[in-house]
Amino acid sequence: MTNFKSVFEQYDWDTIQTKIYQTTTIEVEQALAKTKRNLDDFLALISPAAQPYLEQMAQISHELTKKRFGKTIQMYAPLYLSNECQNICTYCGFSMDNKIKRKTLTESEITLEVEALKKAGFDHVLLVTGEANYTVNINYFLKSVTQIKNDFSTISVEVQPLSTEEYKQLHQAGVYSVLVYQETYHRDVYKQYHTKGKKSNFDFRLETPDRVGTAGIHKIGLGVLLGLEDWRTDSFFNALHLDYLQKTYWKTKYTVSFPRLRPAEGVIQPNFIMDDKDLTQLICAYRLWNEDLEISISTRENEKFRNNIIPLGTTSMSAGSKTNPGGYVVDPQSLEQFEISDERSASEIAALISSQGYEPVWKDWDKTFSQIS
C-alpha cells in the first residue's frame, strides 16, 4: 500500500523553496483568477510575490468560508492530561531535559478539570499529552476517554503517534479526531530539534496520519510548528500532505492549525520569524486552495490577531485555554507547554464572536454516530 512517505520522497525541499521564491506576479494573478485552485496555486499564494495581494486574498477567503461554513465558529478547549515526556525537543516546555516537576492527571483530577470545562460551556475537548509510553499510553487514553465520553460530544486527541490498531481502539472508544503535527518537513532540521526519544524518528511521525486514516478516525489535524524552518516551504509540504490524505482517506475531514513558536521554559528563540501578515497570508492561501479545510486558531495568538482573523477563514477557536496538566483547577502552577497569549475566558470569546455577527457553535457532533461504527 502506498503511503505519504512515497509521495513525499518525490519532492525536494530546495527545489520547492526556489519555486516559491521565484513565483511571478503573473502566476499569483492566475491563481487568484481561478475558481478551483490546485497545489501549484497554493504555492503561488504563499509566495512573497503574493504579499501585495493580501487584501484580495482575504476578501475571497472570507466569501468562500462564509459559503462553506456559514457564519459560525466552532468552540473547543484543550485539556492537558500530562506533561511527562521522554522526548527532547529543544523548543518545547515539556522536553525531558527540562528539570521540572512532572504531572499526569488521575481519574479524580480529570473529573475536576472536566467540571470546569463543562461549566465554561465546552462540548468539544482536545486531550493533550507529551510522550511517556510507560505511563501515558493507550491504556491511559482509553481509560480517560471512557471516563469523559458522556461529558463531551466531541473528543479530540493530540498525543504521541500510535499504531493503527491503537487508533482503531480510540475510534471505537469515541475519539472523533486526531491531531498530529509534523513540526517540520525538513528532514535534517527535524533531527536538530528532536534530538532524543521516539519523536526523533521523522518517518514514523510522517506516516502517522496514514495510520489515523486507516483506522477510520473522523477528522485528522495537521500543522507545522511555524518558526522552526521557512514557513512557506514547510506549509507547502503540509498542504501536499493534506492533498494526499484527502484523496486517500476521502471519508475523513481535515483541519489545519498554525502553532507559531511562543516563549516557553528553556526554549530557544525561533529561527524563522513569521509575522502577522505572513500568518494571515498563509490562512487565506489555505482557504483559497481548499474550501473545505477546517482552520483552527488557538490562544497562542494574541487578542488583536484573534479579534480580526475570525472572518478571514477561521472555522474553530479555543478559548480560556490552559496548557498545563491540572491548569484549570487542580494545579494551576504546574509546568505549561507554552505561554498562551489570549487569556480571555470562553464567555468573552463567545461574546466577541457574536459581536462580529458569527454564531459560536459548542456542539456539532453527536456521540450517536460514534457509538455504532
Add this chain to the structure above:
Amino acid sequence: MLPFKIGDKTFGSRLFLGTGKFGSNQQMEEAILASGSELVTVALKRIDLETETDAILAHLKHPRINLLPNTSGARNAKEAIFAAQLAREALETNWLKLEIHPDPRYLLPDPIETLKATEELAKLGFIVLPYIHADPVLCKRLEDAGTSAVMPLGSPIGSNKGLKTIDFLEIIIEQSKVPVIIDAGIGAPSDAAKAMEIGADAVLVNTAIAVAGNPKLMAEAFKEAVIAGRKAYEALLAQKENRAVASSPLTAFLYE
C-alpha cells in the same frame, strides 16, 4: 396556489428551510418566520438532546413550524438509522431528512447507502425524505422502497450554483409519484422560481438565505419567488390544457 401533501401533512408554503450557517439563532428565527416556511430541517448533531433547553430548538418553537430532523454526519445506512431513531425519540416526530454523505468535502449523497436506509426506515414507520443526486432511476427505486418524497440536488450543496442538474430534475418530476423537493445549490430566488416553474413540488434553501447580507429580507425574497414560480407553473398548466388544436400545414394534405 395549490397546497400539497407529503405523507398526511398538507403544506401551504412550498419553501422549506435549513437552520445551519446563520450568524445567530435570532437571525435564523427571523428569517424562518419571514419565509413563511412550515418545514425546517435541523441537524441532529447540532442539537443538545440531553438538555430541555436547546438554544436552536428554543428558536423554532412556533405553531406553524414543523421540524424535520436530518442525519447530517452519518456516513452509512447503519449510522443514519441509529440517528433517525434517536431523533424520533427526542423530537417526537417520525419525519426524517435522510442525509448520508460519506464525503465530507462536497457532502455528496451516497446512493447505495441512502436506498438501503430508506427501505429500512420506511419499514420502521418513518416519513423519509432522502437527499440524493438528481438520478431519475434512483428516485424510482426509492419510491419502491417506500420513500415519502425525493430531494434531488440542483447543484453541489452550498455552492449557490442553481439548477445545474435541470435536465435530470425534469425527468424526475415527470416520472415521480411522490413529491419532488429540490434541495441543495439553490443560490438565488430566481433559481427557486425556476425550480417551481418546471414543476417541483417544493424547494429547500439554506446557505443562500443564511449567509445573505440580510437573511430576513432574503427569506422574504425567496418566499415571493417560490409563490411566483408556482403560480407560473399552475398558470402554464391551465394554458396547456386550454390550448386550441392548431391547424397544421404538415398534415393538411390528409384532409384535401
